[in-house]
Amino acid sequence: MTDLTADLAINGGAPVRTTLLPYARQSITDEDVAAVAAALRSDWLTTGPRVPAFERELASYTGARHAIAFSSGTAALHGAAIAAGLGPGDEAVTTPMTFVATANCVLYAGAEPRFADVDPGTLLIRPETVREAITTRTRAILAVDYAGQPADYAALRSVADGAPGGPAVLIADASHSLGATLHGRRVGTLADMSILSLHPAKILTTGEGGAVLTDDDRLADRLRRFRNHGIGAELAARRDWTYDMVELGYNYRLTDIGAALGSSQLTRIDAFLERRRALAAHYLARLGGHAYLEVPAVAPGAHPAWHFMFVRLRLDRLRVGRGEVFRALRAEGIGVNVHYIPVHRHSFYRERYPDVSAPIAEAAYERLLTLPLFTGMSTADADDVVAALDKVTSAYRAG
Ligand SMILES: Cc1ncc(COP(=O)(O)O)c(C=O)c1O
Structure with a gap:
């Protein structure tokens, strides 16, 4: 030889x-650069009009009722874990075949991750192994659309609904799968909450950034509050100096600069x-x-x-x-x-x-x-x- x-x-x-x-x-074009430059020349570098505009466009593209922008996919995952109600004593079943941020968000909320093995062909989480990993403490299932393929959300939903401690919240880490469909349904509408990462390596970017997509009004309110220190009303909705922090939140806001890039990217x-x-x-x-x-x-x-x-x-x-x-x-x-x-x-x-x-x-x-x-x-x-x-x-x- x-x-x-x-x-x-x-x-x-x-x-x-x-x-x-x-x-x-x-992929960055002259139009992207012009959109970012326009944001830089505007009155609002952050908490301005470009963030809600980008959110509306993301929601309309994915078919989700709400898109809530975050400063990163990791921050969006943290928000989803909190909005799902995860806390000490709870468990969430997730996949080992992911970036650490997916499991870390469960720990941020004070809950425990449990790992369920993957399908040998797709490396997506297997609903059968999720079922085996579920306990009376399971409050959420956190799937990952590895490489851009949606997990089997119909099967995961039935496992979540049958959880012995009561129905579990179904969360999709869709950091890889913006624009994918499963049986004709778009990512963003397949789980209770779907998380996007808008990091430059991903399908669409805002620099650093992320989002949660959901149809649930209550979850959307909680997520908006959580990304803004736990303060009820957002800046634009305030009539005077008053504001009320109603729970512990963080500053996880996306900037208008990032949102301008995201909106421009979304047209392509x-x-x-x-x-x-x-x-x-x-x-x-x-x-x-x-x-x-x-x-x-x-x-x-x-x-x-x-x-x-x-x-x-x-x-x-x-x-x-x-x-x-x-x-x-x-x-x-x-x-x-x-x-x-x-x-x-x-x-x-x-x-x-x-x-x-x-x-x-x-x-x-x-x-x-x-x-x-x-x-x-x-x-x-x-x-x-x-x-x-x-x-x-x-x-x-x-x-
Ligand atoms: C599956 C998955 N989840 C979460 C993240 C975290 O996203 P970000 O880097 O935007 O915080 C990433 C990005 O690397 C990812 O690939």
């Missing part, structure tokens, strides 16, 4: 790309999604049936938003681990990443919850790679990723 490892860039060979293709990159959301879906389809077509990789399964009824594309290495057919493949791909100029280190494997969580069992998430993590996918990427860029994957995996093949 010929040794192909000498050709790898990590060993001094010519790289597939001479400049790094990042795994994510925001359909094009963003079309491009992401085209790139994902290209990856799936070129990498499906690959000798050394497995591509994700698409969830039944899902039209994903594809925040990122992930593959799993067939380590049984390679003579190196994921770390070597990762480093070799980076040397080839491909900005691969890994989403995610399972939450319960972080030191903080390991110490507190040493007995978590999530064998599917753990096994997937050992083999996971995130491939570059963003709106400004070309099909030729995706072909470079495929070429680098072919080059590196065939150089490292076993036998």
